[in-house]
Amino acid sequence: MGFASYREDIVSRLGGDQRPRHKEIRPMSRLKEFTVQNARPLPVILLADVSGSMGVDGKIQALNHAVREMLEAFQDEADLRAEIHVSVITFGGQARTHLPLGPAQSVKWSDLGAAGGTPMGAAFDLAGQMVEDRNVVSSRSYRPTVVLVSDGQPTDAWQQPLEAFLASERGGKAFRMALAIGADADHDVLKAFLADPSARVYRADEAKQIRTFFQLVTMSVSSRSRSANPNSAPAISDDGWDL
Amino acid sequence: MRVVASSVRGPAHKRDGSPCQDAWLAVPGPRASLAVVCDGMGSRSHAREGARAATQAARDAWRMWSRSKAGSGEDMIRLLEVCWRLRLRVPAEQAATTCLLYAEDGHGRAALAQLGDGLIVRRASSGAVRVHPSRAEGFGRTQALGTPHTLTDWSLDLTAPLEVGEAIALATDGVSEDLDAARLGGLITWVIDELGPHPHAGRLLRAELNNWPVPHHQDDKTLLVLWKTSTSTK
Numbered sequence: 001m002g003f004a005s006y007r008e009d010i011v012s013r014l015g016g017d018q019r020p021r022h023k024e025i026r027p028m029s030r031l032k033e034f035t036v037q038n039a040r041p042l043p044v045i046l047l048a049d050v051s052g053s054m055g056v057d058g059k060i061q062a063l064n065h066a067v068r069e070m071l072e073a074f075q076d077e078a079d080l081r082a083e084i085h086v087s088v089i090t091f092g093g094q095a096r097t098h099l100p101l102g103p104a105q106s107v108k109w110s111d112l113g114a115a116g117g118t119p120m121g122a123a124f125d126l127a128g129q130m131v132e133d134r135n136v137v138s139s140r141s142y143r144p145t146v147v148l149v150s151d152g153q154p155t156d157a158w159q160q161p162l163e164a165f166l167a168s169e170r171g172g173k174a175f176r177m178a179l180a181i182g183a184d185a186d187h188d189v190l191k192a193f194l195a196d197p198s199a200r201v202y203r204a205d206e207a208k209q210i211r212t213f214f215q216l217v218t219m220s221v222s223s224r225s226r227s228a229n230p231n232s233a234p235a236i237s238d239d240g241w242d243l
Numbered sequence: 244m245r246v247v248a249s250s251v252r253g254p255a256h257k258r259d260g261s262p263c264q265d266a267w268l269a270v271p272g273p274r275a276s277l278a279v280v281c282d283g284m285g286s287r288s289h290a291r292e293g294a295r296a297a298t299q300a301a302r303d304a305w306r307m308w309s310r311s312k313a314g315s316g317e318d319m320i321r322l323l324e325v326c327w328r329l330r331l332r333v334p335a336e337q338a339a340t341t342c343l344l345y346a347e348d349g350h351g352r353a354a355l356a357q358l359g360d361g362l363i364v365r366r367a368s369s370g371a372v373r374v375h376p377s378r379a380e381g382f383g384r385t386q387a388l389g390t391p392h393t394l395t396d397w398s399l400d401l402t403a404p405l406e407v408g409e410a411i412a413l414a415t416d417g418v419s420e421d422l423d424a425a426r427l428g429g430l431i432t433w434v435i436d437e438l439g440p441h442p443h444a445g446r447l448l449r450a451e452l453n454n455w456p457v458p459h460h461q462d463d464k465t466l467l468v469l470w471k472t473s474t475s476t477k
Contacts, residue, residue, distance in 0.1 A: 029451055029454065029456075030433050030437070031451050031454070031455070031456050032456045033426060033429065033433075034422060034423055034426040034427075034429055034430040034433070035421045035422055035423060035455075035456055035457050036421055036422070036423055036457065037456070037457065037458070038457075038458065039457065039458045039459035039460075040420065040421075040459070081255075081459050081461050082459065083458075083459070139420075140420050140421070141382070142382065143382040144382075170382065173382045228255050228285060228461070229285060229286065231382055232286070
């Protein structure tokens, strides 16, 4: 045998657990100094249409109620593999970050109001910037879930921002869900956001179905955060939901 | 050369009674050395076999590579891929595994190679650290032996062999995802200075990995540190 095999059978080990055969005096553990002390985040980013049309038929009230319920459900979750982080980006008149990305456990929710046009393209820009920013969505994070909720047609140029979001290194890998509220929602835009022929745009013809949709989102996220691999697609069937 | 390394099962595999799907192998020879860690993909039924076969395939390929002054790093990787398939007794796609290695050829060359998630970091004698750039796609989408990939999906770098006081650390993502990037050098120094002198350093490291301090961690964990001591060349 050549030099290459020297000592290898003495020092090489294949992975496996073996118990020490006797007690030893151990150096003090210092691993805490070299590791981060929080669980890996699972980001959930909601892109919420808060244009003026959301102010009629109780839609904005239903959205506020549904989001609050979702946050409470996340806060009640225990024994998760991931720490759920939530952000809300709104687009009504202008796109802005209503809730910066942070742990669901510490979210202080304030209700959304409805006014203005539907600058969905600007919201895609904001979402793209958020997902690509390693200081906001760290490299430890599991794949984000991005949820788009809208009741109307975009009033700005949305194609290029959406293409940029989907083509970005991380945006395109996010799990995406979309809800069309009412008959005036632009299904084509929402379908383009999903960018998956097998994915479905959910429909809420009544305000109460907004709540149902967010229950589905909650189950989907909770299922991932409990699963052996939260980066895998959630094992939730969307059959039987009134959407 | 000295090496301290260990693999442990993560809580998820302990709960469901599955074995550790990480594997490591080190050959800290007097002239040429090899260190390799592999992380079998948990979704594959033969991930454990795949990871073990990959460590052995890396050794097969390194032996041939280190006997040739002309062979390129790419040659070693190609050979590793072939050896891995030949060693497997199960379908390759059911044994998918990441593979990270550091190899010295004994002729003044060293190779760093990585396919998939995990971490390779080199600490200079000055304490400066350099993280080997990974081509892993993030968010759990990783290339691996046994998944469709090409040679260009390997992150391969030819470099100088370790000098006295230098060290290489290899880690699977169960470890690397939870490490503080600013404290990588400190981690390597701790392993070398505090665990290294102990006669059962590997066992101590295993105990540390079994008491991983990050909340909600689930993955199998492998950490390997290889360093050159002042007496390594004697």
